[in-house]
Amino acid sequence: MKKQVIIALGREFGSGGHYVGEKIAEYFGITYYDRRILEDIAEEKNIRIEYLEKYDEQRRNVFFSRSVKGYTNSIEEIVAEMQFEFLRKKAASGESFVIVGRCADEVFRGDERLVSFFVLGDLEDRIQRVSKQHNFSREEAAAMIARHDKSRKKYHNRHSEVKWGDSRGYDLCINSTRLGIDKTAKLLEAFIQERTGLEPAKK
């Protein structure tokens, strides 16, 4: 039986983290999860997907939410917990996968199957990528990056003891600007192979 590996990948907005994650999953022939897990949750619980997307990776509003005995009225936190539960179930089923975001580094912290990365990038490089991808002006791209990074940071730090992007919380932090996205993915694949012994998928 193939060894089980859970690869958690945190990322700055526009750093190419998604693409790196997809490349790694393809290389090892394992499942790739990102916000698409919402589709599975929506189907399982019979919820409208747009509703889940609205609250995905968002931080609770401190003045409009309260917790009582582990219960919370914050839909942001409930959607986050649904995703954590989904990931735990997948891990328990023995499946290997790459998961981008969703605080997976925290969900599986201490688990020996976990390999965690954080992909960052130079701001200028990220602005170029985002403006090209979304056909945005430089200012629009910079604003979008700032907004998403702020939201991801708050979301992550709400659920995790380790701060978002703090190198002490990940196996490896890497700046994708230095090597470019493809080579960054290659480097991480080599790291995973060395650390876990996971073999690449046969072509």
Place this chain on the structure above:
Amino acid sequence: MVVAQVLAVVIFIAMFVLVVMEKIERQYLTLGCGAVMILVVFGIVMHSPDAIWKTLNFSSFFQPDFWYTASEAAESSSGINWATIVFILGMMVMVEGMAKAGFFRWLCLALAKLVHYQTIPLFITFMILSSLLAMFIDSITVILFLAAVTVELAKLLQFNPIPMILSEIFCANLGGSATMCGDPPNIIIGTSLGYSFTDFLVNTGLIAGVGLVAVIFYFFFAYRKELASAGGGNVDLSTMPSPTSAIGSKRDFAFSCVIFAAAVALLATHSATGLTVALIGLVIAVVTLVVFWKDALELLKKVDYKTLLFFVGLFIVVGGLEQTQVLEVLAGFIGQISGGNLKLMVAIIIWLSAIASAFVDNIPFAATMIPVVKTLAAAQGVDPSTLAWGLAMGTDIGGSATPIGASANVVGTSVASRNGYFIDWKNYCKTAVPATVIVVTISMVIIFVRYC
């Protein structure tokens, strides 16, 4: 004294803000703020061992009145309200025993079966059940079981459970206002001001009864479209969960029913028997632990000590406001605005309590307002009970207005959302705010007519 007052207010506000932030568990916050209050305000600024001793209030355990009172009115004291702590601890042990025996789930399923799983009768039955149970059991437990069964039935019978859960939440808070033991603010008001179970039942209980009739009609009309379109029609009723499936052990179930009935009887007669709520709580806990002796350790472990510690810290902080006479300033202010007019005083207290409780935890609010009510009544020469009923109804019902106003709201909306039936602020407030305004207005009018 001014320095002590300013510091006491700063500690109190800091505690409130930190509780809202939820960065640190709330029991550590109140205990921490309580410790600062004792050390800095009472110790360093006031040099008053007497204030520390009065606030810690350990001596109350050794007073006969704490356990048995010959006169109808119990002694009122300031500082840590140990009677509340002991009573709530006892009720928590009993409720854990009842939950383990399957009592709540059995009751919900049995009533659903009784009304043949029809949506509208189920809707009304669960509202009444929620109110009746919440008169004696904490509203979190009531909603936890009711909302879970509602979601389960909604999936089987194919209806949207949100209208039903929102109505159940409102009724749990309303039911809690009817008795001394229904909602924590009431038990604090009762033990601090010396009112009995019967006092509450004939005063707030009557108001809650009228309010319940009004909200049943209100929620029925508010949700009439959803209720009319509910139900698949082709559901096989034999697939419904059987009430008896909820019962693990018949012996445990029978005993839990007897203990619950005995607790209700003891509470209902405590002004006549002289047994205090602290003694009743202790007896209930001991009997439950003896009956469930095999699971006694498990039941004790399940007790929510965090909430009890939260109360202890809270009482110390409020004791700080009391000892530094800050609350007398607030009482004087209300007295000044009302100009000695009792109706205006009641209106201010009930609406201030309702609006504040809609956004902040109603327990600290009630604990803070009790000394205000006492001082205000003494200064203006009015009956404190009139203001106390206003305070009880305002805090208990005001908490229903928003998803964060009371614990039952948080638990109920959370259970629904976890099952995919999301309840956001807009959904919640759309029906809860008008219902709250209706019941608070009814309460105010009844208090005006009966006592002013």
